[in-house]
Amino acid sequence: MELFQTDLHYILLDGEHSLWCSRTTGKLEPKKGNDLANAWNPVCVGQVYGVIGKVKLHPDSEWRLLLIKQRSLACKLAGQHIYKISKIAVLPLNSTDVASDLDLELCKKHHFGMRKSEKTxxxxxxxxxxxxxxxxxxxxxxxxxxxxxxxxxxxxxxxxRILEELLKMYNDSDFFYYSDDFDLTNSLQRQNSATYDKTLPLWKRTDDRFFWNKHMLLELMEADDPLSEHWMMPVIQGYVQMETCLMDFDEDRMSSQSDMSSSVDYSSQKLEPLSYKISIISRRSRHRAGTRSRTRGINSDGACANYVETEQ
Incomplete structure (x- = not known):
């Protein structure tokens, strides 16, 4: 996914899709990928891996776009890749700041960075x-x-102060995960229930409790534009890990035979070790999340403080 800069917009290009972010109003407008040809003098400033959403740090401040700057593969579950967010970039949607200050990784197609404007x-x-x-x-x-x-x-x-806390939360915690195709907000049990509709777009199938960046994507949701669906990627806070385990039957059998006397000799029977994978997914609810000293108990809506759902 490439990030382009023009005088009026920041444009995210991902194949056949593009997202135009106004540098004057902060409005997000999804378009087709080939619409980039209509932009005036777009310059590629780097590569990103996804859009988390947009926020305002203060009611009177400008909009800022949260982008995934670095990621790492957590595991591959049900044939789908699950990524851990390693680092984010916060892009001010204004006409003064430049995206080159974000120090993004250069994309493979464009081996050049932004030229800083010279002041007379x-x-x-x-x-x-x-x-x-x-x-x-x-x-x-x-x-x-x-x-x-x-x-x-x-x-x-x-x-x-808010910006520092925001960057610290995403860059230092290693607790935010996402997938382009797999629904991390719902357990496998719910995904295989009769009420779960797999034909719907990913963001419409999510469990609202674990859709952490929902508020930051409200503008795209309310636009009700089919082109918006490509950019609405649910992010969870929690933990995801997969490990490969090995069950050696011969080793277990030898240890058991040494502990008990038996007239039957199983030493001639060779059993191949069994390899299997075990996965764990923990997802934290976005409702009433906070420190233990300030967030406790349950509210009138039934939301428990710091609720975490774990499946294995």
């Missing part, structure tokens, strides 16, 4: 004249600006 320097004389011309105006409104500066500073500090 004004002469010292012009700067001094401008400074003298506006100095009196600055002094007259200084008192009114102080309160505004404080509000802006507090907002920036708040955004910085």
């Amino acid at each position: 320097n004004q002469s010292n004389d012009n700067s001094q004249m401008s400074l003298r011309g506006t100095w009196n105006s600055i002094k007259s409104v200084a008192e009114n600006v102080k309160s505004k500066k404080k509000e802006t500073k507090d907002k920036e500090k708040f955004e910085k």
Whole structure:
């Protein structure tokens, strides 16, 4: 999946699908992949592996797009790949920041990065004249600006703290997983029930309790556009692991015969070791998730604090 940058949009291209992210309004608009030809001077800035969604760190701040920057294969279950999110990138949807600051992996098709824009320097004389011309105006409104500066500073500090926590949650925990085709939110028992409709798109089959990025994808869900379905990828918080185990019957038999006397000799019978795989999936509910000191008990809707469902 490639990320392109234009003056007005960030464009994600994944085969026959593209997602246009406005750098002025933050609106997400799914289109066909060949619509990229209509973009003005698109530049590829790197490769990503998926879209988590978009968030606002503050009611007055810009939209930010959460992208999967690095991933690792957790296991292959029922023929489908399950990935662990290793690192994310947070892309501000504005016209000032550039995607090259995200340090994305370069895609195989485009072996070049973004060129940083050069700033022209004004002469010292012009700067001094401008400074003298506006100095009196600055002094007259200084008192009114102080309160505004404080509000802006507090907002920036708040955004910085939330952004750091967001990056830490995804990059340092190793507890977020996703799959392009396998429903990680539902147990195999529910997936094989009569009420489970496998013909529906993946996001429509999910268990709402474990769809952690649902709120971040609401805009695409409410658009009710068939092209949106490609970009709505459920993410769970939990743990996924698969291990290969070996059952050696000869070793177990020899140990059992040494402990008990028997007139029957089984030593001539050769049994091949049995290899099998065991998998474990734990998924944490997004309802009433929090630390033990602040989130306890059960609420009126029946949501238990820090509920985790585990299947093996």
